Amino acid sequence: MAERALVPPSESVPRLTRPPSPAADVGASAALSEKQSPLLPSQQGGVQPDHQNEGNPATSQGVMMLQLLERVIELENWKEGKGLIVCGAKNTFCSGSDLNAVKGLGTSQDGVELCMFMQNTLTRFMRLPLISVALIQGRAMGGGAELTTACNFRLMTPSSEIRFVHKEMGIIPSWGGTARLTEIIGSRQTLKVLSGALKLDPTVALKIGIADEILQSSDEDQSLQEAQRWLQQFISGPPEVIRALKTVVSSGKELALEEALETERDVLSTLWGGPANLQAIAKQIKFNK
Numbered sequence: 001m002a003e004r005a006l007v008p009p010s011e012s013v014p015r016l017t018r019p020p021s022p023a024a025d026v027g028a029s030a031a032l033s034e035k036q037s038p039l040l041p042s043q044q045g046g047v048q049p050d051h052q053n054e055g056n057p058a059t060s061q062g063v064m065m066l067q068l069l070e071r072v073i074e075l076e077n078w079k080e081g082k083g084l085i086v087c088g089a090k091n092t093f094c095s096g097s098d099l100n101a102v103k104g105l106g107t108s109q110d111g112v113e114l115c116m117f118m119q120n121t122l123t124r125f126m127r128l129p130l131i132s133v134a135l136i137q138g139r140a141m142g143g144g145a146e147l148t149t150a151c152n153f154r155l156m157t158p159s160s161e162i163r164f165v166h167k168e169m170g171i172i173p174s175w176g177g178t179a180r181l182t183e184i185i186g187s188r189q190t191l192k193v194l195s196g197a198l199k200l201d202p203t204v205a206l207k208i209g210i211a212d213e214i215l216q217s218s219d220e221d222q223s224l225q226e227a228q229r230w231l232q233q234f235i236s237g238p239p240e241v242i243r244a245l246k247t248v249v250s251s252g253k254e255l256a257l258e259e260a261l262e263t264e265r266d267v268l269s270t271l272w273g274g275p276a277n278l279q280a281i282a283k284q285i286k287f288n289k
């Protein structure tokens, strides 16, 4: 029987509580995992499995997923950050669960445990006070397609493709991907995308609103530079302001109106009369350019 390496640290997705004050340090953009894709098997250039677990794909996949959670925890503790880019390796964004590992996780309970672990990790990722971009180079399939929806924006290279293949696997996207996709493109389009297991090339993805932009280059390094430039326009400015913006947008999306309004008040109180606000007022900035 497969080792249960995927039991979530908490039994359910964390509830969004009103957030602590954003930090006021200097920020930067960063790749979540430069040149690494968290869920890919090693032959696709993903995180290498723990040697102790070599030969046991289910355990290796568990290790990769734990590594993803660790990176999310690191990002939760990155108090000066403003943005991040998630990208894959060797021109594949992420081809989802390791199919060899999935063979060893055959019970309904296995599926639910995997689902809870990934719902927890990706929900925490989505709620980071960082503006996140999925740089889709090559394919994003299955769990990889779900991962793109945990990012705020999706940039696609000309030769890339997003495909929710779950129907063909006899399952549904359950790492939060169905809920997030519905929020991004609406229920009608989501139903088409999922029930058709549609191949979303960049043109289609842009048309239905999954993709935010098609990049010029399919080259790994050049498209990363393009993505960095694209993100820069949204993260220029003081970290405390960018982080606060992401925080209130997240609460506006997830909380009931009264709670969201309370969050806005709390977050504003950390900014009003603060250095960025006072400097802007002193400069008498005009926005008519």
Ligand SMILES: CC[C@@H](C(=O)O)C(=O)SCCNC(=O)CCNC(=O)[C@H](O)C(C)(C)COP(=O)(O)OP(=O)(O)OC[C@H]1O[C@@H](n2cnc3c(N)ncnc32)[C@H](O)[C@@H]1OP(=O)(O)O
Residues within 6 Å of the ligand: 041, 043, 044, 095, 096, 097, 098, 099, 100, 102, 139, 141, 142, 143, 144, 146, 165, 166, 169, 172, 173, 174, 175
């Ligand atoms: C159950 C979880 C579910 C979820 O909830 O989300 C999933 O994620 S299920 C997984 C969904 N993903 C897939 O079904 C992908 C299947 N793979 C493919 O369709 C193709 O491999 C590819 C990703 C389109 C790439 O095609 P291509 O460029 O032609 O390369 P290869 O097919 O030769 O692949 C190279 C190499 O990598 C192996 N590979 C790729 N993806 C996976 C995977 N998800 N799991 C395990 N192995 C994978 C592939 O088998 C090749 O290996 P070798 O044959 O040993 O070279």
